Amino acid sequence: MKKILAVLLAGVLIFAMAACGNSGGDSGNGGGEEGGATIGLVVSTLNNPFFVDLRDGAQAKADELGATLVVLDSQDDSATEMSNVEDLITQKVDLIMINPTDSDAVGSAVASANDANIPVITLDRAANSGEVVAHIASDNVAGGEMAGKYIVDLLDGKGKVVELEGIPGASAARDRGEGFNKALEGTDIEVVARQTANFDRAQGLSVMENILQAQPEINAVFAHNDEMALGAVEAIKASGRDIIVVGFDATDDALAAVKAGDMAATVQQLPKEIGAKGVEAAVKVINGESVDASIPVDLQLVTKDSE
Amino acid sequence: MTTPSINKKSLLEFIKKNKPLVVLLILVVVMSIMNDRFLTPGNLLTILRQSSVNAVIATGMTFAILIGGIDLSVGSVMAICGAIAATMINSGIDVWLTVLAVLVLGLGIGAANGILISKGRLQPFIATLGTMTLIRGITLVYTQGKPISTTGAEPEITKAFAFIGKGYILGIPVPIYIMIFVFVAAYYVLMHTRTGRYVYSLGSNEEATIYSGIKVDRIKVFVYGASGTLAALAGIIMTARLGSAQATTGEGYELDAIAAVVLGGTSMAGGVGTIFGTAVGALIIGILSSALNLLRVPSYYQNVAKGVVILIAVLLDRQQKASR
Numbered sequence: 001m002k003k004i005l006a007v008l009l010a011g012v013l014i015f016a017m018a019a020c021g022n023s024g025g026d027s028g029n030g031g032g033e034e035g036g037a038t039i040g041l042v043v044s045t046l047n048n049p050f051f052v053d054l055r056d057g058a059q060a061k062a063d064e065l066g067a068t069l070v071v072l073d074s075q076d077d078s079a080t081e082m083s084n085v086e087d088l089i090t091q092k093v094d095l096i097m098i099n100p101t102d103s104d105a106v107g108s109a110v111a112s113a114n115d116a117n118i119p120v121i122t123l124d125r126a127a128n129s130g131e132v133v134a135h136i137a138s139d140n141v142a143g144g145e146m147a148g149k150y151i152v153d154l155l156d157g158k159g160k161v162v163e164l165e166g167i168p169g170a171s172a173a174r175d176r177g178e179g180f181n182k183a184l185e186g187t188d189i190e191v192v193a194r195q196t197a198n199f200d201r202a203q204g205l206s207v208m209e210n211i212l213q214a215q216p217e218i219n220a221v222f223a224h225n226d227e228m229a230l231g232a233v234e235a236i237k238a239s240g241r242d243i244i245v246v247g248f249d250a251t252d253d254a255l256a257a258v259k260a261g262d263m264a265a266t267v268q269q270l271p272k273e274i275g276a277k278g279v280e281a282a283v284k285v286i287n288g289e290s291v292d293a294s295i296p297v298d299l300q301l302v303t304k305d306s307e
Numbered sequence: 308m309t310t311p312s313i314n315k316k317s318l319l320e321f322i323k324k325n326k327p328l329v330v331l332l333i334l335v336v337v338m339s340i341m342n343d344r345f346l347t348p349g350n351l352l353t354i355l356r357q358s359s360v361n362a363v364i365a366t367g368m369t370f371a372i373l374i375g376g377i378d379l380s381v382g383s384v385m386a387i388c389g390a391i392a393a394t395m396i397n398s399g400i401d402v403w404l405t406v407l408a409v410l411v412l413g414l415g416i417g418a419a420n421g422i423l424i425s426k427g428r429l430q431p432f433i434a435t436l437g438t439m440t441l442i443r444g445i446t447l448v449y450t451q452g453k454p455i456s457t458t459g460a461e462p463e464i465t466k467a468f469a470f471i472g473k474g475y476i477l478g479i480p481v482p483i484y485i486m487i488f489v490f491v492a493a494y495y496v497l498m499h500t501r502t503g504r505y506v507y508s509l510g511s512n513e514e515a516t517i518y519s520g521i522k523v524d525r526i527k528v529f530v531y532g533a534s535g536t537l538a539a540l541a542g543i544i545m546t547a548r549l550g551s552a553q554a555t556t557g558e559g560y561e562l563d564a565i566a567a568v569v570l571g572g573t574s575m576a577g578g579v580g581t582i583f584g585t586a587v588g589a590l591i592i593g594i595l596s597s598a599l600n601l602l603r604v605p606s607y608y609q610n611v612a613k614g615v616v617i618l619i620a621v622l623l624d625r626q627q628k629a630s631r
Contacts, residue, residue, distance in 0.1 A: 083600075087600035091344060092344070
């Protein structure tokens with residue numbers, strides 16, 4: 001008898017767990033049709049503050065608009081992502097927002113949702129196959145432009161700058177570079193060197209060392225990401241020269257470097273905005289309104305005076 | 308209890324003998340009450356398909372655990388086999404040939420584990436921990452950390468390969484057939500062949516098995532070879548399903564497989580356990596993951612819930628064995 005009790009206890013525990021979970025989000029199990037829309041959000045990982053912020057932004061917006069948000073964590077595993085999407089299809093949610101773990105592998109999951117006639121919105125990373133109604137990501141062109149303008153202001157519109165480029169062909173590198181160069185147009189600022197350091201800190205260091213050897217006069221450096229910027233900072237420190245460095249991404253290391261004055265600024269993505277704009281677009285789609293296929297999210301420049 | 312025709316004693320006896328099955332049934336009943344979408348054919352097929360990869364790996368793991376060993380390398384074997392399969396498919400090699408070659412690769416890695424353990428006299432935990440890390444490293448070097456999509460080949464071959472993971476026969480997903488085939492084959496080997504008997508005997512008492520003249524080393528190579536082959540098969544299913552091979556595929560899958568085996572009542576000390584138990588264990592884990600999603604349990608709590616269920620199930624099993 002004791003044993004049956006134990007087994008029953010196990011059952012009760014599962015009940016309790018489930019009840020716990022429900023109290024946090026919504027009241028119903030059946031799909032939550034009773035109030036507003038139900039939106040599924042499959043996040044690549046909730047072990048990374050960037051995506052936790054994305055989730056928080058989406059949740060806040062969903063609460064504001066009266067929609068129910070079901071958040072599932074793929075734990076950076078494409079198979080878990082697939083299962084999560086399938087589970088959302090079973091729940092018959094109105095729309096699925098996916099922040100893919102990988103742009104290729106997510107294709108199968110998107111296709112499954114397409115088959116079930118559930119619209120899909122991708123966040124931050126795009127899907128390479130399947131039908132997606134909208135893609136929401138940071139506007140890297142605007143971010144590059146922001147960094148460029150900041151450098152133009154600091155240099156009073158004239159001087160010599162270096163651009164450290166990301167992996168050739170990568171969309172982030174292309175867009176950030178495009179925006180940066182747009183900001184320099186019409187000024188007396190000359191790009192004296194433009195080289196790739198593949199988003200890598202060690203390469204940022206060695207490439208910058210070579211450029212420092214070749215160029216007697218450099219006023220500023222723009223790197224397509226913080227890793228390269230931090231590498232360049234090391235090279236500049238060793239050379240003893242005074243050069244402004246601006247990076248991109250606002251990583252913890254970079255924010256510390258900005259605070260310490262080693263870097264002038266870094267461009268920060270706003271993951272909460274990505275989540276919020278995702279929910280906004282989702283609600284529009286569910287209500288039958290049309291949305292743009294690509295929705296850019298603004299970025300923000302972090303300097304020493306920012307905070 | 309609701310069926311008075313069965314007397315109390317025999318019901319108790321049944322529960323005692325089939326604890327994992329009882330846990331599974333409770334899960335199903337509880338879930339059916341809590342969510343009306345749970346007990347639909349569509350959802351059940353989805354759960355079975357989601358469980359298939361873990362079930363296939365867990366079947367190999369059952370062999371390893373039955374002889375008192377363990378195979379931690381399965382997740383890494385999955386990853387390298389998936390990557391090689393994707394490359395072969397991309398270079399236009401026939402699907403059957405690809406599958407065969409990749410299974411042989413898995414067999415080879417598994418057999419190497421077996422040789423390290425038997426001839427090299429390494430602890431299974433240490434030997435497979437080593438190969439797990441080594442093969443993960445090789446996979447990262449080989450793929451350069453980038454996913455390999457299977458879309459580069461002739462569409463015919465890509466489609467045929469995708470069928471393994473995404474296809475349906477008579478309305479039932481192909482991975483489910485593969486899983487059932489693996490269960491049946493493993494059951495047959497364990498219950499109806501001499502090798503199967505030696506596996507149990509090796510797990511219960513290695514000394515006695517050696518003294519009775521059985522070539523223990525060969526059994527070990529066979530067992531780890533089987534585990535490697537099945538991990539390769541899981542890698543093929545996964546790659547076909549996703550249409551791309553990832554360098555990080557299968558990280559932590561060895562633990563899910565071990566959990567399925569132990570949930571199914573197999574003793575970590577070896578010698579005791581069944582394939583049926585492992586099948587039930589794999590289903591419990593599969594249902595749990597899906598159920599927690601259906602019940603909208605926040606993701607951080609899901610791990611807590613899974614851990615609690617595994618501990619309760621194993622504790623119950625422990626009690627049963629102690630009271631024997």
